[in-house]
Amino acid sequence: MTAVTSLLGAISGIGREPRSGGYARPVFSTAERDLRAWFVGEAEARGLDVEIDPNGILWAWWGTPGPDAVVTGSHLDSVPGGGAFDGPLGVAAALAAVDVLRERGFAPAKPLAIAVFPEEEGSRFGVACLGSRLLTGALSPDAARRLTDREGDTLADVFAAGGIDPAGIGPDPETLARIGVFVELHVEQGRGLIDLDRPFAVAESILGHGRFKVTVRGEGNHAGTTLMADRRDPLVAAAAMVGRIAELAGAVDDARATVGRFEPVPGGTNVIASSVDFWIDARHPDDDVTRRLIADIDRMCGGIAAAQGCEAVLVEESWSPTVGFDPALARRIGSALADAPYLRTGAGHDAGILASVVPTGMLFVRNPSGISHSPEEHVVDADADASAAALADVLQDLLS
Missing domain, CATH: 3.40.630.10 (Zn peptidases)
Incomplete structure (x- = not known):
């Protein structure tokens, strides 16, 4: 053998x-x-x-x-x-x-x-x-x-x-x-x-688990000439969303939610991003609980995006019951x-x-x-x- x-x-x-x-x-x-x-x-x-x-x-x-x-x-x-x-x-x-x-x-x-x-x-x-x-x-x-x-x-x-x-x-x-x-x-x-x-x-x-893509759109601009008060920075919004996702999942017994991929566009050091994509992996033994968690995350992302002058769209990429x-x-x-x-x-x-x-x-x-x-x-x-x-x-x- x-x-x-x-x-x-x-x-x-x-x-x-x-x-x-x-x-x-x-x-x-x-x-x-x-x-x-x-x-x-x-x-x-x-x-x-x-x-x-x-x-x-x-x-x-x-x-x-x-x-x-x-x-x-x-x-x-x-x-x-x-x-x-x-x-x-x-x-x-x-x-x-x-x-x-x-x-x-x-x-x-x-x-x-x-x-x-x-x-x-x-x-x-x-x-x-x-x-x-x-x-x-x-x-x-x-x-x-x-x-x-x-x-x-x-x-x-x-x-x-x-x-x-x-x-x-x-x-x-x-x-x-x-x-x-x-x-x-x-x-x-x-x-x-x-x-x-x-x-x-x-x-x-x-x-059961699902994979979801969140796209946060703002306004790309120059890092040196754009005042902080004038920015619509999707990366700032997306970063806040990631922290809140962990909090929302942590409040649900036996739930898991992970952001393991985060991609600003265009990704330059001296560039305010025009958009950010990140992906959520969400899991729970009860599929209805997973669905409710994602609905809560979707609403949260929309609220944070609006506060930063941005917009956020959450799309399901795959679902396994x-x-x-x-x-x-x-x-x-x-x-x-x-x-x-x-x-x-x-x-x-x-x-x-x-x-x-x-x-x-x-x-x-x-x-x-x-x-x-x-x-x-x-x-x-x-x-x-x-x-x-x-x-x-x-x-x-x-x-x-």
Whole structure:
């Protein structure tokens, strides 16, 4: 068996950012393409049949593709400055799990596939789980093709450059019909397993969350000649909004609201900005609470903007409702993992999107730092390598 740590070590230099110490692997960047090529090579070395579907999802098949397939996998893209395990751990563990099953002499009664989903993080085009949203019809093809990245490149152009015909993206009932169940292994992105002192857990649910863009428009002007009283500065307004967003979310039990991206235009040192864009990630176990929080934030932004002689517009870019995973599948996963606890998570995953159309489950691997979307994200070697056997136990039960 090839150890999970060995597989991850082979890609540890791909997409690393010297400045942050983390990784930048946006979809169809050079780094993410290199990772996709690595996966294809590892899958083919195991005799798996690899194909790319119209939405850019990679599929590696053990057995003839068909209905009732057991599918596992994850993603290879990252957030800016992300960690080494978010996504790739699930892919590497899936490859290693195939080795484990073969070493056991196990012959699957059903086809097994490893899937690699593009743009799970949404770091390039702003829509999380984009590949699985397209596959299931949760995102319209026309809306997807119009998405642009920070450089102004459209998704249609980027996908075309990556070898994916943008005219063919969208709902794919034929591919969905092949999936009997989907099980995603992922690094835990919080402290649940640390506090319980367990290596693995079964996912119970995913908190609903949305991504929203706020544009604050004012009046661009000269930093040296414009008196303070004469300014309509959108950056001053936007900065005040960010502070208030944290206060509003903090007043709601179990809510989370984050501004992680903030872009003044044009961004010159001696220039009063003409506009500012920033993005809000908002989450809560109750979708209605999240909606009410965003409505409060929208009203607050409008009031602060008006006080500064500016205007603010809040637009929803994506929405994922709270997801409860298939209870029967969760019990089967739990029965294959001795004494594994059940955890809910605040992080989104492709498994959460697929849950609306196929039975879906997840298992989490302990992260001793409790930190994710950061270079400090971690999995100890023993847990990483043990995750392959744990996943193999789950898959063996489902494939029998």
